[in-house]
Amino acid sequence: MPHPRVVLRPTDAETGRGVEQALRARFAAVRAELGLDGPYPADALAEAERVAAEPPPGGHPDETDVPYLTLDPPGSMDLDQALHIERDGVGHRVRYAIADVPAFVRTGGALDRVTRERGQTVYCPDERVPLHPPVLSEGAGSLLPGEVRPAFVWDLRLDGDGLLTRSEVRRAMVRSVERLDYAGVQAAVDGGTADERLLLLREVGERRIAQERARGGASLPMPEQEAGADPDGGFTLRFRPPVASEEWNAQLSLMTGMAAASMMLDGGVGVLRTMPAPTDDAVARFRRAAHGLHVEWPEGTSYGDLVRGLDRTDPRHLALIHEATSLFRGASYTAFDGAPPADPEHAAVAAPYAHVTAPLRRLVDRFGLVVCEALARGAEVPAEVREALPQLPELMTASDRTARAAERACADATEAAVLAGREGETFQAVVVDHLEKGMEVQLVDLPVLAKVTGDRAALGSTVPVRLELADVAGSAVRFVR
Known part of the structure; x- marks a missing residue:
């Protein structure tokens, strides 16, 4: 099957200006229905503007000599992560810098209050509802190229098979030298013009994918439906096929989250992203669906390996991908302080895992980073962070629910706009x-x-x-x- 892309513009004869106006009105109504239409509170905005104008935090080591780069969708300004990879014998050294949002957000302040209420950035096709004011998320806190920024630097060592052998995290001042996007990186790699930085990213990404397979991890190749603003005006709706460079970068984030979870479990305090393993009944139903769709499931092949190999362009495989969603349910956040959770694993990752790589866009990451940095240097986790941990699962669950509702309602409205006037x-x-x-x-x-x-x-x-x-x-x- 194709991965079509439909563009809705005011000048399109089929849709007309009225349809686009109705679509914009519906997006606004969705935000109002979900309580997302209010302005950023004045006291929190004032706090953000004040801390953004202050000098960078003192005491952070200067690591601006490391030439980091960022890899994000085109036009992104809220840059959470920057990466640098170099060879380390037969393996690699990966430095993954994460925006130091805690350097700007004071516990108990107005920003802290509002970010706990919001939980995460919510994306609608025409605009987004940010977790932090843009003066922070797209300015002082973002790892923009050429700017010196405070960051949590994850220093990760990998052996020749891509296995993580050592992990550390520290605060430092860093500087990105270039902002890249996925399509550009993929084109350079495929076209043979990629420099050493991008070839190392591919090498590490592919080794980490092999590690994921070996430990039984699984990712669901669900076609991603996107509704968004078109650069030339109007809106687009498409099924977006991800490129390999996205997966390579995602593997760095997954590796960092796994390292963070290990630190938390060893230290006896933290908040994990967990998912139960699918039940035997769910796997049996999936196996029956595969049989009914005439999709070969070789003996000894795990459901994760089967799902990973499905082809989104084959109608039978596409149907089976949708059926596989039943295997990837029940994700939640699990906080602990003392005894570890009874089941700390994320079944799709096939390892304990924590969210620590998107603090500009997700609340829980801010606290996870502080926990890991304190544990890494043998210090006590700050009391205000420990006190917040039990609240985070409920706050994140509520914000996840709101974000999903907004995404679905906006996509449904865009689908209706694509089909407007074609009844019958x-x-x-x-x-x-x-x-x-x-x-x-x-x-x-x-x-x-x-x-x-x-x-x-x-x-x-x-x-x-x-x-x-x-x-x-x-x-x-x-x-x-």
Whole structure:
């Protein structure tokens, strides 16, 4: 199947200015319904502006001689991570610098209060609702190129197989020398023009992927539906195929999160990102689905290896990818101070794991970084951080729920805008899931996922469906067989 991209612009004859205006109004309504439409509180904004204007924190070692680079989507300004990789014998030394948000946010202050209320940055197609004011998240706290910034530097040593052999974390002043994006890095690697920095990133990324396979980790290759602003005006809706450079960079983040979790467990204090292993019944159902879709599951192959090898362009595999979501449920945050959690692992990572690499965009990372840095130098974890740990799972769960609701409602509205004026038309669609009343399908020629009423068809089969309703204001699309 293709990975289509649809552009909605005011000048498009099919959509018209009215549809885009309705879409913008719906995005605003979604934020209002979820309580995301208020301005950043004045007292927190004033605090952010004050701390952003203050001199950098003193006492941090100067490591600005290390030429870090950042790797993010194009146009990103809230840069949490910067990386530097060099050879270390047959292995590698990876330095992963993470924005030092705790240097700017005082516990008990207005910024601390608001970030606990918000939990994370929420992304809508037309704008985002930031965890921190842009003066921090896109300014003083961001690892922008050419700027000296405070950071938590994770210093990670890997052997020749990509296995992590030593990990340290410290605070330091760092400087990024270049901001890169995934597509540009991938084009350079594929085209043979990549420099040593990018070749090392690929080498480490591929070795870490091999390590993930060896420990039984799994990642779900779900087609990512994106609704976002188009550079030329209007909005786009697409299924975005990730490029390999994203996975290489993600492996650095995963490795850092695993190192952080190990520190926390050894130190007896922290907050983990956990996920239970799928039940035997869930795996059995998945195996039956694979059999029904005629997807070969060789004897001795784990479900993680099977999922990793599925092809999003094959309708049968696409249906099985959607079925695999049942194996990746129950992720949560688990705080502890003293005895470790009974089940500290994240099943998809196949290891204990903690969120510590996105503090500009996610609340929990700010506290995890402080915990790890204190443990690494043998110091007491600050009392105010220990006191906050039990509250973090509930705060993050609530913000996750809000972010998912905003993303889904905005994507539904954009789907309705894509289909506006086409009521009565028939489309070809692949059946990707069975529901209690009908089924879920993915349109073949448009980046739309939709529920369909009527008799079910076999998973992975292609069926004609007729559009009955495309309501932008209600974020609603309805098809029938």
